[in-house]
Amino acid sequence: MTPDPSVIAFLPWFIPAAIAGLIIWVDRREPVPCPPACRTCGYNLSGRAPDSVRCSECGAELSVENAIITSRPKRLALSSLIGFLLLLCMSVGGIIALACRFEWTKWYLTTAPNHLIAWHARQQVSPFETLALNQWFDRCRAKTLSSAEEAAMFDDLLTWQADRSRALPPTFGDFLQEMMNANRLSPAQSQKCVQGFFGDVKFVARSTIRVGDPVPCSFRFANPRGQFFLHGYGWYASFQEPPAGPPPNEWSRDCYNLPSSCFEHELPEALAADKLNTAALAPGVHMLHVLVAIKMNAGPAVAYRSSINIQVLPAGTAPGTPVFDPNSADAVAKSVQIAIVHSMDGQLDVDVRLGPAGVDRAFNVYIEHNDQRHFIGGCRAKAGTSDFHSRVATGYPRIESAQKIKSLKVILVSCPDLLLIAPDQYKYWEGTITFPDVPVYDDWASASSNQTARRYLVTPTTQPSSRGP
Numbered sequence: 001m002t003p004d005p006s007v008i009a010f011l012p013w014f015i016p017a018a019i020a021g022l023i024i025w026v027d028r029r030e031p032v033p034c035p036p037a038c039r040t041c042g043y044n045l046s047g048r049a050p051d052s053v054r055c056s057e058c059g060a061e062l063s064v065e066n067a068i069i070t071s072r073p074k075r076l077a078l079s080s081l082i083g084f085l086l087l088l089c090m091s092v093g094g095i096i097a098l099a100c101r102f103e104w105t106k107w108y109l110t111t112a113p114n115h116l117i118a119w120h121a122r123q124q125v126s127p128f129e130t131l132a133l134n135q136w137f138d139r140c141r142a143k144t145l146s147s148a149e150e151a152a153m154f155d156d157l158l159t160w161q162a163d164r165s166r167a168l169p170p171t172f173g174d175f176l177q178e179m180m181n182a183n184r185l186s187p188a189q190s191q192k193c194v195q196g197f198f199g200d201v202k203f204v205a206r207s208t209i210r211v212g213d214p215v216p217c218s219f220r221f222a223n224p225r226g227q228f229f230l231h232g233y234g235w236y237a238s239f240q241e242p243p244a245g246p247p248p249n250e251w252s253r254d255c256y257n258l259p260s261s262c263f264e265h266e267l268p269e270a271l272a273a274d275k276l277n278t279a280a281l282a283p284g285v286h287m288l289h290v291l292v293a294i295k296m297n298a299g300p301a302v303a304y305r306s307s308i309n310i311q312v313l314p315a316g317t318a319p320g321t322p323v324f325d326p327n328s329a330d331a332v333a334k335s336v337q338i339a340i341v342h343s344m345d346g347q348l349d350v351d352v353r354l355g356p357a358g359v360d361r362a363f364n365v366y367i368e369h370n371d372q373r374h375f376i377g378g379c380r381a382k383a384g385t386s387d388f389h390s391r392v393a394t395g396y397p398r399i400e401s402a403q404k405i406k407s408l409k410v411i412l413v414s415c416p417d418l419l420l421i422a423p424d425q426y427k428y429w430e431g432t433i434t435f436p437d438v439p440v441y442d443d444w445a446s447a448s449s450n451q452t453a454r455r456y457l458v459t460p461t462t463q464p465s466s467r468g469p
Helices: 005-026 078-101 104-111 114-121 127-141 147-162 172-181 187-198 260-264 326-334 416-421 444-449
Strands: 032-038 068-072 201-205 208-210 217-221 230-238 284-296 302-313 321-323 336-342 348-354 361-369 372-381 392-395 407-414 427-429 432-439 456-459 465-467
Touching: 104 127, 114 127, 114 147, 127 147, 127 172, 147 172, 147 187, 172 187, 187 284, 187 302, 201 284, 201 302, 217 284, 326 336, 326 432, 326 456, 336 407, 336 432, 336 444, 348 361, 348 372, 348 407, 361 392, 361 416, 372 416, 416 427
Parallel strands: 208 302, 321 427
Antiparallel strands: 032 068, 201 217, 230 284, 284 302, 336 348, 348 392, 361 372, 361 407, 361 427, 372 392, 407 432, 432 456
């Protein structure tokens, strides 16, 4: 049987205490005889009259049993004094050692009343306050809080959530979502909770379009709070008048179920030209009214509105401004990452990505095999950025005997038409980049780990120049 840890902790203190007690026992002595004296005041009664029944000094009754003493206790020897002090110190030390091993924090958090736990949980985040907050959560889950205490708790948490200057503990968002899923929050509290998670929503729309073009528009959470999952969103946009109610269209069929960190970048939602009837717009400045309603897995949808000025240009106007910069050619080429693998169905998977570079870029991507080009897709990126949703071109070209192909030519051709779906990109590097010999791998791991410098041919204007890594 395993001994009790508290007993083991007490043993180092018990042994010296036992030694001290032994010293005191060995050093004991008989009392010392003394002349008869009053027990009350200690007066020497040797010369009192035989018939005297009271102490002449203090008047105490001497006929009472043990009123007169004839011996005195001995003075403690130095060894006995040391032993006594050692015994006292060891006893106190043992008690302190046992007290230190007691889980006082757990005991306090378990037994403290609700209002004290709530007070600790409301303080700034620290290890103890975090424990108190989790205890507060557990008591709420167990429904040991009164209705008033629970309502006040949710109001406090929502105020905390809205205060962007205060950090949130890791369990904060999960608890709020749990309570919202269980319908423990009131409708007003649920609305405030969802808004607290999303924070502010920033809309971005292309400031210049042509007559008949779509309107690239995107939104993003400017300051999301905590870890949450987005179920979907619906949108409404019009050049006619601001929307008065929720979006009339259904929720987006491409419902997102992603953590908030994925929304630090923009999610483009191009507004179709036919729905906005941009063909009927006259050149000039027009006001675009946008409404986006966002919802989580549970809880109400939260609507965000914005009105954005759009400059409409005549049809046929160039969609963007080309950048003729031969000095950027090498940086543009080196920012390209290419991965080509043999797919399970015997064909090819092609993935082309644009990394950061010092110039805006927009490319159509092709692969070439046996002098035949196959279109892969388009990708674009602003200078210094590499937004995931726009910088990747993927494709699955159907090529005969693809499994036998060991390398391919990859060609990137600048394409200004890609800017028509870019909310905030108006320039593009003008030129063509050719990678004449890109290896084809059997798996993505090999393709991703072999992004070494490749030989390329850059044509920034009309005169090609052969370059190497």
